[in-house]
Amino acid sequence: MENLLTNIENINGAVNGFVWGLPMLILLVGTGILMTVLTRVFQISHFKHWVKNTIGGIFKDKHVTAHTDKDDMQISQFQSLCTALAATIGTGNIAGVAAAIVSGGPGAIFWMWIVAFFGMMTNFSENVLGIYYRRRNERDEWCGGAMYYLKDGLGSKKGCAFIGAFLAVMFSVFCVIASFGIGNMSQINSISVNMNSAFGVPNVVTGVTLMVLAGLVIVGGLKRIASVTERLVPFMAVIYLIGAIVVVVMNIDQAGAVFTSIIKGAFGMRAVGGGIVGSGIAYAMQWGMKRGVFSNEAGLGSSVMVHSSSNVREPVVQGMWGIFEVFADTIVVCTLTAFAVLSSGLVNLDTGEVISDQVSTALVAEAFSTIFGKFGSAFIAIAILFFAFSTVLGWSQYGSKGFEYLFGTKAVKLYQCLFVFFILVGSTMDLSLAWDLSDTFNGMMAIPNLIGVVTLSGTVMKITQNYVDRKIKGKDVKPMLSAIEEIQKVHEEEIAI
Incomplete structure (x- = not known):
């Protein structure tokens, strides 16, 4: 048995190294650059527009936050964002950022920003395609995601029917497997370890409690998950951000030195390597991808599955929520985590050397403890609880759609029941191998998804230009709302009302 496990680890290590090696990095970043060029740098050229129609719309447009009727299986745009952020804002925002700094020094943060910038348009493109190719299932729920635009989008191209259908199945298989690892057991294990370390709570008690709480939410389906996440995500994000801002403000005299260290360190060989390894988490190579969920998940095709359940009619509108998702997760949350660590005195800003012997979550906890004392470690443990548990809720929806x-x-x-049971398993097991395996399958989701995005990049460009012509330039052109004629007609009528 020991030899078998060793062989599995060796094989997985080789596969993982290939999945998150240079070819994957080129595919991930290259896709973001391609979509940025094809959409004419939409994230910058139409910055005011997408901010107004996302975070701005929460306060001004009732349709953004309005709940659908009880019998309507759609969710609001805000709920879709919160459910997606529930899965993306996770341990990677704490442990992943600390790991990037330890590996590559302060300069790693610069590359995190650069890669996230292009990731905005990858996520935008995924969501545009998700809405454009989605359809209703027998329960009248929206179903969208990489599997649908692979099968119906890529598959509709001449000679590509088989490859489109095959890649759709592969994506779904990888998604389901990853949901039990990265999206479930690994997150729960992080919670149980932190709760035991900070408060002495037995792992099994944590596991049973979370299994019951998650079961009450997950078995209720997407609308119940969305109802919980739209309350949980803003609360947990705001509380964590306040804590991080307090640390930064208390060390405000270090702000200039921190920023200078980031910029100067970005162009040193060690910083560049660490930056690519740890940046954006979802775009990094093998080392930065381990020990936590990907930060923004752009390129994986995961969050599009819940974005596609939104009551939005315009594919580009949901695409803009994808831009905001990456912006909030990486540019805001990860950056504040980084500044909190770098300004705390635990890192030599001249050499990039980490003075503390702590790593990962413990490094962030120590940074918070420099301001909050013993409460700092408890604060991070509670943050991990909320972040990781919300990730479990979000990934349960991803896995269920793949299933x-x-x-x-x-x-x-059946999937939901199995998923809830594995919460208990995750709280009590040593998951080192499970982490490695789930890292691999999580990364393998990106391969078919990015193939779909690249091959359908022309479709994204046309839909985006169509939206810009109609909504920004005021031209009278027929909207591109759905690849399915019946849905296109219904959406046209709804928009006309």
């Missing part, structure tokens, strides 16, 4: 694509709508309840 539904493979086995049908009626099989989803």
